[in-house]
Amino acid sequence: MIRMETKKERVRKPDWLKIKLNTNENYSGLKKMMREKQLHTVCEEAKCPNIHECWAVRRTATFMILGDVCTRACRFCAVKTGLPTELDWLEPERVADSVVQMNLKHVVITAVARDDLKDGGAGVFAETVRAIRRKSPLTSIEVLPSDMGGVYENLKTLLEARPDILNHNIETVRRLSNRVRARAKYDRSLEFLRRAKEMLSDIPTKSSIMVGLGETKEEIIESMDDLRKNRVNILTIGQYLQPTKNHLPVIKYWTPAEFAELKEIALSKGFDHCEAGPLVRSSYHADEQVDQATKKIQGVSI
Template sequence: MTEKPVLRHPEKARKPDNPSPRKPAWIRVKAPTSEEAAEVRRLMRQKNLHTVCEEAACPNIGECWKHRHATFMILGDTCTRACAFCNVKTGRPGAVDVAEPENLADSVTAMGLRHVVITSVDRDDLADGGAFQFVACIERIRATSPHCTIEVLTPDFRDKGDAVEKVTAARPDVFNHNLETVPRLYPGIRPGARYFESLRLLQRVKQADSSIFTKSGIMVGLGEERGEVLQVMDDMRSAGVDFITIGQYLQPTLKHVAVSRFVTPDEFEDYRAVARSKGFLMVAATPLTRSSHHADRDFEELRAERLRRQG
């Protein structure tokens, strides 16, 4: 008897298909077929680690893994929320892996990373939303790879007390939390979150430690208007956000929200120029931009620029 396939999103199986427009010529990606990518995959399996590259079906996985760079996703591979854009599976998460910080630190060393990005699923089932695991991972990497800079991309830790302050006190070099879209679209795109609570999170990081760079990103092509995107930029700057990423939303499956339209490269260049004029220290705005895509390169370029100015 043939077993039924296990669905990543059983709650979406009952939803109708949402076909997107045909991808334009400027959306071109390569599959992760290099030997370097195979090595990264083997290491992740060996260390029982997850990456957002795989779980979220990132279009840049081939490029990043070829250069032996991956975004680690801690606290398991199952999210307690079900955002309309996200490919990470939803359900009841398992127990937290106590060996994860050690395995993650070992992988950072094995891959020779100079900059590591750590994200996680939402863990609303945990008392502090999983903040303790972010802290443990940061501390272990600091101990084993002291020259590696650390970027965290956290959930909103909604209603979890001082979770944000706990992670901030561990002093990551970059604290990232994505707003994802404009506030008008939150009910349909990010129903488990609140726009101004996410904005306040970024502000709290700056208030707790102004030396930490803060970062946030949004997707476009979901039905937002240009004026709304510019308002999000202003909101970010008012909260002290240093880095911004803007990328095209790509539909992971037909059960996810459809692409409203494909934003042109010229429009992305316009967003990049406007964001620069508003004072962001780092701006990444292209169709294939993602939160951690080229995060190592961008951070290194920023540090080099600051050294040149100081010199």
């Protein structure tokens, strides 16, 4: 007799996801600097298990600009939701100063969704890219915005600052998108990525999928095809982890072997680079991704 799972039961977390965070002196010092400069990082907000490797070893970090209150309430995300009030035009300079102080090789700039702003935050995004260019010209810059309402001019404002890579996550497969994401639309995200490539064909585009929310392997492959049809160069695939009991539960923990298979499928479909694994996040090994994709774009027309 098969016993039905009750609402209180949870899928048991496998051993390969049980990693202790490394909070050594490098981590503590960098965290202190972030607080002094009134900055936020996704690395900390999401309690990323890769934070020590990225900050202290690979010299990469992901800054979250435009405050720490998001206007959307996606059911997978632990970032605070509400109505933001501040717009800090001094933030770009503080981010750039931190990039210099941390001696970053690669920086990712993401943000909360700011649907309360006409430009979706594109202006502050662009100024942050320009400030980093001035103060740390050898640092490669990746931007990870929301869809900014799907407004063409907002994307144009951001891309005029010429980041090295444009990242926008579809997050999940088409069937689950409305349930997982708030206000964002699957096809609007694909259009956002397509338009970015049309505006600046020499800049790599990138997207990410979480697995473990009830999607099938066939649906993941369909999403890969959707991204390739819109000329996306880089794909990351990672395991969804439920941040609190109020968020969507994990339906399945995909195994390392299954992630390895998904990576091979993605590469066979023409992605220039794919990172896939239980602990992979959108910015994982981002420095390698931009280097490899840029070289392929310059050498081969996609």
